[in-house]
Amino acid sequence: MRWTIKPKPETKKVEALQKALQVDTTVATLLLQRGIETYEDAKTFFRPSLNDLHNPFLMKDMDIAVSRIQEAITKNENILVYGDYDVDGTTSVALMATYLKTKSEHIATYIPDRYEEGYGVSFKGIDFANDNDFTLIIALDCGIKAHDKVNYAREKGIDFIICDHHRPSENIPNAVAVLDPKRKDCEYPYKELCGCGVGFKLIQALASKEGKTTEDLVSYLDLVATAIAADIVPITGENRVLAYFGMQVINENPRVGIAAIISEIKKKELTITDVVFIIAPRINAAGRMKHGYYAVTLLTETNPSLAKEYASEIETFNTDRRDTDKQITEEALQQIKEQKEQERFTTVVYDENWHKGVIGIVASRLTETYYRPTLVFTKSGDKLAASARSVSGFDVYNALENCKEHIEQFGGHKYAAGLTLAEENYETFKQAFEDEVCRTIDKNLLSPEVKIDMKIDLNQVDDKLMRIINQFQPFGPGNMTPVFMTENLKDTGYGKCVGEDKTHLRLTVKQPESNSLVCIGFGMGDKLDIISDRKPFKAVYSIDENEWQGQVSLQLKLKDIKA
Incomplete structure (x- = not known):
């Protein structure tokens, strides 16, 4: 993963917002990064009103x-x-x-x-x-x-x-x-x-x-x-x-x-x-x-x-959907492994028997795995139909627009689209799409990025910060859950892999002169060696609340760790 720390807002702006809202530097910085610069902006953000809807x-x-x-x-x-x-x-x-x-x-x-x-x-x-x-x-x-x-x-x-x-x-x-x-x-x-x-x-x-x-x-x-x-x-x-x-x-x-x-x-x-x-x-x-x-x-x-x-x-349909998408994802991953004769800038797979209803989900899973603009095709009547998914920062809709001579129909957004084409055009389209992505994509976008709001020390993580972050909800694009980075962390000695298949990482971390905090890293079991034997490491995480037997405590939800 690429770690990218967002630019720091101007010190004068941070100080002005701190004074206007009576908040600390951390909160003022998080707000400025979301385009909130004044007391009025903050009021609109924290206290949404139906009067703010446009005519x-x-x-x-x-x-x-x-x-x-x-x-x-x-x-x-x-x-x-x-x-x-x-x-x-x-x-x-x-x-x-x-x-x-x-x-x-x-x-x-x-x-x-x-x-x-x-x-x-x-x-x-x-x-x-x-x-x-x-x-x-x-x-x-x-x-x-x-x-x-x-x-x-x-x-x-x-x-x-x-x-x-x-x-x-x-x-x-x-x-x-x-x-x-x-x-x-x-x-x-x-x-x-x-x-x-x-x-x-x-x-x-x-x-x-x-x-x-x-x-x-x-x-x-x-x-x-x-x-x-x-x-x-x-x-x-x-x-x-x-x-x-x-x-x-x-x-x-x-x-x-x-x-x-x-x-x-x-x-x-x-x-x-x-x-x-x-x-x-x-x-x-x-x-x-x-x-x-x-x-x-x-x-x-x-x-x-x-x-x-x-x-x-509908619950039954959802269970069927999960089983089907798991099976097709496994088949698609196998197909990609067999294709790996050369480095490609796109992932394009096809099987005439794949269920059209889940190819969008499969495309998302393949994008997570290989981090390439992805197309998953299946047969639909006498045509081929595909779902497209993209990586952060790359407009797959524009890429399809530039390949439209090979396509019968397409539509969608920057990161997700759908298309149909004649079966005989599949190979020429596949190459045209590869060429277009290769020509236009910033190669840095081919590895996943974690965007960090700011670097903080562990002793800045407390209930008060959590209460304010909770008021940032609802989260989503344009207002993502705040992500922090902390350096010079050490496990207290009890870090281990957890879960049925031991794929998750659970540990308790400390910095010098700080309280300890529990961390959970889903799918990060393979990084146990980084934190073992109390070796120092740095982590990227969001702050989360864990409820266990009626007790609520803070925990860090890890996104990545590095030595």
């Missing part, structure tokens, strides 16, 4: 979208709420459908089949709308590149409103309204909303026309927070406000479907990390293993006993 009508086409939906409700038109099959898509559909059903009885939902229709708006979905007399489709978390589909719907007398957050191509689809803060001609102040966030801005706008405020919509924010967590968008600005209040809803009064998912978790209070690793994978498992409609059904259910049944069904 939804600042988004391009919002007024048109609201007018068209109002017209459809007044005329009793059939409205189809259409969304992608992942967490962002299914939460978006649940959010919009739940809200619109309070206004009209003529609302239905549609999630495309991952295997028959693929990602985004499909001709089959439009045919479904046409056959069932829908005259308006609201597409969420997809649609920004669906030019031909929108035109096809228009020919059938069906209007489209698109709520998306993916990068548009040069031209915008010919829809009634296209809500996407990443449109070049959209001056909306915050560009990093997820699909569900864009959907929330639309219901915020609709509600405002009835004299309602954002406070009246707080109950929807458990869905928005779940989507923000799952889609790994920056938790800054508006996303921080939405996630902050959404986590309150999840912990205090979640919708019946989310409550059913978390009912078995023996934890007093969930963090956004728990949403990423506990709630999101289960919602995702429906679309991966069966159909995304199961997730929407769970998230819109109001009967607790039915929700329990649906959650149990």
Whole structure:
């Protein structure tokens, strides 16, 4: 791992913020690194307010979208709420459908089949709308590149409103309204909303026309927070406000479907990390293993006993997903070992029998292992489909854009994308992608980096610092958990490998003139020799709380150690 210490803020700024907030140097430095320079900035950061959300009508086409939906409700038109099959898509559909059903009885939902229709708006979905007399489709978390589909719907007398957050191509689809803060001609102040966030801005706008405020919509924010967590968008600005209040809803009064998912978790209070690793994978498992409609059904259910049944069904899908992704990851790793005839800047693997629903997870695991921009391909009908994942700092979407002559369809973000291509183009695309990455990537990005906020001594780690760090939550991109580095550490002599397979490292550390602290290093059992025999070492870690038999104590969660 590369250890990179973030630049120190200017001393004058640190001193000014210390004075304004009455905090120590450590806290002032952490805040400045997050762009918080004044008392007012800190107030906004530590005390998020719904008043900090932007006026939804600042988004391009919002007024048109609201007018068209109002017209459809007044005329009793059939409205189809259409969304992608992942967490962002299914939460978006649940959010919009739940809200619109309070206004009209003529609302239905549609999630495309991952295997028959693929990602985004499909001709089959439009045919479904046409056959069932829908005259308006609201597409969420997809649609920004669906030019031909929108035109096809228009020919059938069906209007489209698109709520998306993916990068548009040069031209915008010919829809009634296209809500996407990443449109070049959209001056909306915050560009990093997820699909569900864009959907929330639309219901915020609709509600405002009835004299309602954002406070009246707080109950929807458990869905928005779940989507923000799952889609790994920056938790800054508006996303921080939405996630902050959404986590309150999840912990205090979640919708019946989310409550059913978390009912078995023996934890007093969930963090956004728990949403990423506990709630999101289960919602995702429906679309991966069966159909995304199961997730929407769970998230819109109001009967607790039915929700329990649906959650149990989704738990089964999640177990199947885990088994499948473990097997495919092992096969992919074996394939890479057999390919290792030369050093490559990318990891690209393919097997026609791999389950399309888990190739994104497999791509993430391969990226963690080999730390290269990664593509995992499988057969999808008569085409090949792939999930792409990238390493920190490298834009895989741009790389695909520069290989588009070999691709039939692609879309996504800087770090995650999806694509399809003709099977006969696989080898030429694979080489083109390798050449493009080789040409454009900073070679330093091919080894994992741990970003360190600051260097501190062990005696600076105390309950007061932990209490303040806890107030930095929710954590995520743009506001990651603070990471520290401490030098001249020694194990007190009891360091050992722990866990069933002895892959984790547990030790108790001291510095001269400091108290001792317990450390846990997950997956770091192979580094036992570095700390044995009381040899001095340095460590990178975050500060964590460990609860054991009702007692809460501080511990260091190791990220890396070096002699």
